[in-house]
Amino acid sequence: MTESGKPILYSYFRSSCSWRVRIALALKGIDFEMVPVNLIKDGGQQFSKAFQALNPMKQVPTLKIDGITIHQSLAIIEYLEETRPTPRLLPRDPKKRASVRMISDLIASGIQPLQNLSILKKVGEETQLTWAQNAITSGFNALEQILQSTAGKYCVGDEVTMADLCLVPQVANAERFKVDFTPYPTISCINKRLLALEAFQVSHPCRQPDTPTELRA
Amino acid sequence: MTESGKPILYSYFRSSCSWRVRIALALKGIDFEMVPVNLIKDGGQQFSKAFQALNPMKQVPTLKIDGITIHQSLAIIEYLEETRPTPRLLPRDPKKRASVRMISDLIASGIQPLQNLSILKKVGEETQLTWAQNAITSGFNALEQILQSTAGKYCVGDEVTMADLCLVPQVANAERFKVDFTPYPTISCINKRLLALEAFQVSHPCRQPDTPTELRA
Numbered sequence: 001m002t003e004s005g006k007p008i009l010y011s012y013f014r015s016s017c018s019w020r021v022r023i024a025l026a027l028k029g030i031d032f033e034m035v036p037v038n039l040i041k042d043g044g045q046q047f048s049k050a051f052q053a054l055n056p057m058k059q060v061p062t063l064k065i066d067g068i069t070i071h072q073s074l075a076i077i078e079y080l081e082e083t084r085p086t087p088r089l090l091p092r093d094p095k096k097r098a099s100v101r102m103i104s105d106l107i108a109s110g111i112q113p114l115q116n117l118s119i120l121k122k123v124g125e126e127t128q129l130t131w132a133q134n135a136i137t138s139g140f141n142a143l144e145q146i147l148q149s150t151a152g153k154y155c156v157g158d159e160v161t162m163a164d165l166c167l168v169p170q171v172a173n174a175e176r177f178k179v180d181f182t183p184y185p186t187i188s189c190i191n192k193r194l195l196a197l198e199a200f201q202v203s204h205p206c207r208q209p210d211t212p213t214e215l216r217a
Numbered sequence: 218m219t220e221s222g223k224p225i226l227y228s229y230f231r232s233s234c235s236w237r238v239r240i241a242l243a244l245k246g247i248d249f250e251m252v253p254v255n256l257i258k259d260g261g262q263q264f265s266k267a268f269q270a271l272n273p274m275k276q277v278p279t280l281k282i283d284g285i286t287i288h289q290s291l292a293i294i295e296y297l298e299e300t301r302p303t304p305r306l307l308p309r310d311p312k313k314r315a316s317v318r319m320i321s322d323l324i325a326s327g328i329q330p331l332q333n334l335s336i337l338k339k340v341g342e343e344t345q346l347t348w349a350q351n352a353i354t355s356g357f358n359a360l361e362q363i364l365q366s367t368a369g370k371y372c373v374g375d376e377v378t379m380a381d382l383c384l385v386p387q388v389a390n391a392e393r394f395k396v397d398f399t400p401y402p403t404i405s406c407i408n409k410r411l412l413a414l415e416a417f418q419v420s421h422p423c424r425q426p427d428t429p430t431e432l433r434a
Contacts, residue, residue, distance in 0.1 A: 055359075056362040058359075066312070067312075070319055072318065072323060073322075074326075075315055075322050078318050079312075079318075082314065102288050102289045105292050106288070110276075113330040139274070141273065142275075145273040146273060
């Protein structure tokens with residue numbers, strides 16, 4: 001936390017996991033300070049000694065809050081939910097909470113890790129686009145089917161939940177990797193509804209303090 | 218659920234994510250029926266139409282319980298925790314809960330997906346051992362450091378938590394991929410303590426109904 005007691009979010013404008021947390025902070029109206037960590041510049045600022053001391057996984061997002069440092073976006077969101085419960089990002093009903101966490105984990109464990117920057121580097125430049133598209137479409141094929149039984153206005157029912165915080169950034173990655181959205185009408189429709197909400201707009205990668213000028217909107 | 222109302226776990230003996238859930242069920246003393254899904258045989262039974270209808274991600278574990286079907290091991294464990302809270306797998310203190318979820322997610326999103334069967338198939342036979350070792354050691358390097366500030370007898374303090382349910386199966390994978398444990402004294406020590414507990418033994422891959430005879434212990 002800063003001297004003023006504000007939480008500090010270590011973030012990168014384009015990191016989809018950082019975006020999840022930025023949406024949560026915006027929805028819950030939590031005032032915070034942002035420290036940009038450029039994952040590309042200087043060979044990756046996440047590899048600096050200072051940052052590694054903060055997060056040995058060398059990843060964003062990382063949140064300093066209430067005297068502790070939390071890594072992993074979903075762990076951060078669950079902590080915010082437990083300590084700042086309004087508005088809720090998890091429904092009251094345990095069965096609906098299970099749907100929210102299932103969709104969140106499907107994206108956070110089943111899609112995002114397989115198409116993130118460090119993996120694509122290892123895969124090599126020639127095959128990385130196909131690799132990323134395969135990872136995303138095989139996850140989205142399942143997600144589209146699951147949403148047909150869980151969705152209302154949003155991923156689970158008619159309230160914004162943690163699942164929606166995972167969906168929108170993953171859709172943005174899919175667009176970046178030129179995924180064809182024809183097979184995903186439910187995903188597309190929910191994504192569009194969510195992007196109309198202020199919390200998803202102020203947290204958007206095109207509006208961050210570290211967004212390069214040419215990508216600003 | 219079965220006609221008798223027992224939950225049904227779709228599981229594969231060697232799947233580390235299935236093992237996480239088997240430990241939770243054992244610790245909480247939940248009686249269940251197991252349906253083995255062989256991820257190798259017949260080109261992978263998870264790809265059958267019947268199984269895809271149950272879990273469009275084509276993955277184990279999948280749990281049918283209380284009239285719903287849940288995929289994703291951590292979503293399953295959180296649901297069990299909310300509906301069958303004794304014994305606790307998450308501490309009462311939100312800050313400690315954050316540590317538990319951070320470690321769980323580090324393994325479930327940061328390590329396991331990068332070394333699972335379907336990815337290693339894509340990586341190709343020649344490089345898959347090195348690929349898996351790199352994924353595990355880069356995660357374990359961080360985890361060893363994190364545990365130094367969170368661990369007591371187990372990953373977070375002196376009670377078994379969800380983090381421990383993720384640790385032991387990941388260590389077993391690491392051993393299978395011949396990872397050198399010299400740099401990980403804390404991980405090794407916690408793993409050894411956990412393996413001495415009955416719930417970790419009855420759920421062990423070498424003691425499942427679908428464990429091949431030559432791997433039984």
